[in-house]
Amino acid sequence: MSEVIVTTTTQLNELVNTAVKQAVGEALRERQLxxxxxxxxxxxxxxxxxxxxxxxxxxxxxxxxxxxxxxxxxxxxxxxxxxxxxxxxxxxxxxx
Missing domain, CATH: 1.10.10 (Arc Repressor Mutant, subunit A)
Incomplete structure (x- = not known):
């Protein structure tokens, strides 16, 4: 895992949104709805x-x-x- 430095709330927002979207996508694929x-x-x-x-x-x-x-x-x-x-x-x- 690489280190990420966040300096603005916008960057933090983008980072969290990306992580959530990825996690939700993985969960949906695992669930195979x-x-x-x-x-x-x-x-x-x-x-x-x-x-x-x-x-x-x-x-x-x-x-x-x-x-x-x-x-x-x-x-x-x-x-x-x-x-x-x-x-x-x-x-x-x-x-x-």
């Missing part, structure tokens, strides 16, 4: 009830598709949807 999830699988992944996911699927903008006969959730869009609706930026983006 499928492209599409059933509503039941989505509920299990998020640790919520199936009723909650069925309600969420009715929210405009929720990443659900019915193109394959049954409701399916588009995994990468789900993660982005959650990020946009949470305090992700407040927690993970340190630029002040």
């Amino acid at each position: 499928p492209i599409l999830l059933s509503l039941k699988e989505t509920a299990e992944l998020l640790g919520v009830s199936q009723t909650t996911i069925h309600r969420a699927a009715k929210i405009q903008g929720f990443p659900v598709t019915h193109d394959f006969g049954h409701a399916k959730v588009v995994t990468d869009q789900l993660l982005e949807w959650i990020k946009k609706r949470s305090n992700y930026d407040l927690v993970y983006n340190f630029s002040g």
Whole structure:
């Protein structure tokens, strides 16, 4: 591991963001999430009830598709949807 000297908050922010993105990418690859999830699988992944996911699927903008006969959730869009609706930026983006 090489030594890194950070002299500004911008450099620190970039360094942390890069590290977080890399760690998240590795975690997602390790988890090997499928492209599409059933509503039941989505509920299990998020640790919520199936009723909650069925309600969420009715929210405009929720990443659900019915193109394959049954409701399916588009995994990468789900993660982005959650990020946009949470305090992700407040927690993970340190630029002040």
